[in-house]
Amino acid sequence: MKTDVSVQTQTPLLDALQQYSSENILSFDVPGHKKSGKLKALTHFFGEPLLRFDANSMKQLDNLSNPTGVIKEAEDLYAALYQYDEAHFLVNGATVGVQAMILATCRPGDKILVPRNVHKSVINALILSAAEPVYVYPEMHPELGIATTVSFHAIKEAIDENRDAKALFLVHPSYYGLCCELESIAAYAHECGLVVIVDEAHGAHLPFSEELPTNAHYAGADLSTISVHKTGGALTQAAVLLANQNRIDSSRVKGILNMLQTTSASYILMASLDGARRELALFGELYLREVLNLARYTRDTLNEIDGLYVTGKELTQFKEVEDIDETKLVINTIELGLSGFEFYDLLRDEYQVQLELADACNAMALFSIGDTEEGALRLISSVQDLASRFRKKPLSISHRFFDIPDLVLSPREAFYSHTRVLPIVEAAGQISAEILTLYPPGIPIVMPGERITENMIEYLSLLKNENGMLVDLGDPNANLIKVVI
Ligand SMILES: Cc1ncc(COP(=O)(O)O)c(C=O)c1O
Numbered sequence: 001m002k003t004d005v006s007v008q009t010q011t012p013l014l015d016a017l018q019q020y021s022s023e024n025i026l027s028f029d030v031p032g033h034k035k036s037g038k039l040k041a042l043t044h045f046f047g048e049p050l051l052r053f054d055a056n057s058m059k060q061l062d063n064l065s066n067p068t069g070v071i072k073e074a075e076d077l078y079a080a081l082y083q084y085d086e087a088h089f090l091v092n093g094a095t096v097g098v099q100a101m102i103l104a105t106c107r108p109g110d111k112i113l114v115p116r117n118v119h120k121s122v123i124n125a126l127i128l129s130a131a132e133p134v135y136v137y138p139e140m141h142p143e144l145g146i147a148t149t150v151s152f153h154a155i156k157e158a159i160d161e162n163r164d165a166k167a168l169f170l171v172h173p174s175y176y177g178l179c180c181e182l183e184s185i186a187a188y189a190h191e192c193g194l195v196v197i198v199d200e201a202h203g204a205h206l207p208f209s210e211e212l213p214t215n216a217h218y219a220g221a222d223l224s225t226i227s228v229h230k231t232g233g234a235l236t237q238a239a240v241l242l243a244n245q246n247r248i249d250s251s252r253v254k255g256i257l258n259m260l261q262t263t264s265a266s267y268i269l270m271a272s273l274d275g276a277r278r279e280l281a282l283f284g285e286l287y288l289r290e291v292l293n294l295a296r297y298t299r300d301t302l303n304e305i306d307g308l309y310v311t312g313k314e315l316t317q318f319k320e321v322e323d324i325d326e327t328k329l330v331i332n333t334i335e336l337g338l339s340g341f342e343f344y345d346l347l348r349d350e351y352q353v354q355l356e357l358a359d360a361c362n363a364m365a366l367f368s369i370g371d372t373e374e375g376a377l378r379l380i381s382s383v384q385d386l387a388s389r390f391r392k393k394p395l396s397i398s399h400r401f402f403d404i405p406d407l408v409l410s411p412r413e414a415f416y417s418h419t420r421v422l423p424i425v426e427a428a429g430q431i432s433a434e435i436l437t438l439y440p441p442g443i444p445i446v447m448p449g450e451r452i453t454e455n456m457i458e459y460l461s462l463l464k465n466e467n468g469m470l471v472d473l474g475d476p477n478a479n480l481i482k483v484v485i
Pocket residue numbers: 092093094095096098118119121171174175199201202227237239441442
């Protein structure tokens with residue numbers, strides 16, 4: 001990573017917040033807790049320093065809606081570090097960044113190429129923007145039961161068949177740490193006049209090691225969003241939208257962000273972005289070297305356990321998988337006789353070890369710059385013990401896939417259609433008006449506008465039996481679904 005590290009030692013927003021909190025300013029402003037010790041429960045729980053840093057926008061602290069002072073300086077440091085023309089702080093995670101990237105690029109009716117296995121924020125952005133999705137289907141891994149990535153060939157075909165498309169949306173890396181042939185895909189999309197938007201929610205750490213996949217900037221992205229809170233060390237919800245100006249209207253990106261974001265952005269979140277960036281710039285390479293060593297050691301050791309397979313670089317044997325992020329350990333549990341959900345629950349309930357996600361065949365451990373050797377050893381010994389205590393007969397995985405449904409209406413048309421509510425088990429053949437997501441990873445099983453199938457209903461009942469967390473339907477128990485009349 002080439003950057004001027006001496007500039008990156010600065011923390012303009014953190015400094016301004018610290019200065020503000022040290023001054024004896026009497027507040028007749030929001031927030032109503034007034035930084036004081038009067039509200040004992042709040043102060044006791046969070047500690048007095050946190051309340052002192054919880055400020056409202058003001059002259060000395062700048063304003064996220066129109067940053068010209070310390071927030072702008074802190075954003076510019078991100079732009080310099082990640083080598084984009086501009087950066088925008090986000091206080092509603094990569095979710096709001098994904099939505100803003102699409103809304104800033106597509107007008108109603110514009111076509112956007114989208115892999116089918118995107119995060120639900122993309123589908124919600126399609127509903128909001130009225131952009132028309134052209135779904136590109138990812139390749140499936142035959143044993144892991146997960147999508148790998150979209151291939152260059154599939155994207156090229158979709159671009160060639162939709163020469164009027166406005167934008168291409170890509171996810172890099174995927175939730176499972178898999179990366180598509182980003183550079184060649186982006187180059188072809190640009191050649192054909194498309195804007196390249198990258199959901200890099202899982203990629204804030206990529207620029208800090210040559211041994212990690214290339215980051216979207218080097219592959220030519222016009223817009224990218226990084227969840228700094230996921231792998232970059234900021235607090236939960238803190239993220240950054242990065243933009244290059246030559247194909248993008250900057251004022252539109254700003255305007256859309258102001259439509260979507262709060263007018264009361266949390267300084268605690270934004271200051272955490274400032275601090276995380278300094279830490280990454282100064283120590284990122286060292287931390288990532290340590291993390292990669294820990295993750296590789298853990299992967300190799302877990303792979304010695306009979307019945308477990310932890311994925312690694314061998315996944316690049318699939319042509320569409322250009323690279324993998326080795327900080328993600330996808331643990332395939334099928335041979336152990338446990339579903340990913342059971343493995344995930346056992347590890348949590350019996351060993352107090354929390355993994356990032358589970359699906360029908362796998363559970364996944366995320367390593368990041370906060371991990372320690374002690375933690376890795378505890379994960380290893382817990383999994384070794386779990387595998388010896390709970391081993392069963394290997395599971396058959398044939399019923400652990402579901403066919404991706406056909407798109408009948410655009411997500412927006414379906415969302416705004418007249419609807420009725422049906423038990424899901426009776427909904428085969430109907431067009432869904434709702435999104436139904438397995439969370440994590442937050443990838444929709446059915447989207448508004450798709451036709452519900454018998455095979456999907458069977459898959460859902462498997463997920464329910466195994467305690468998969470199904471979210472986003474109006475019915476919190478995921479028994480009922482709204483369908484288009
Ligand atoms: C691929 C992808 N994009 C976007 C998001 C949304 O990120 P956030 O939780 O920071 O809003 C997620 C969240 O898990 C994700 O996995």
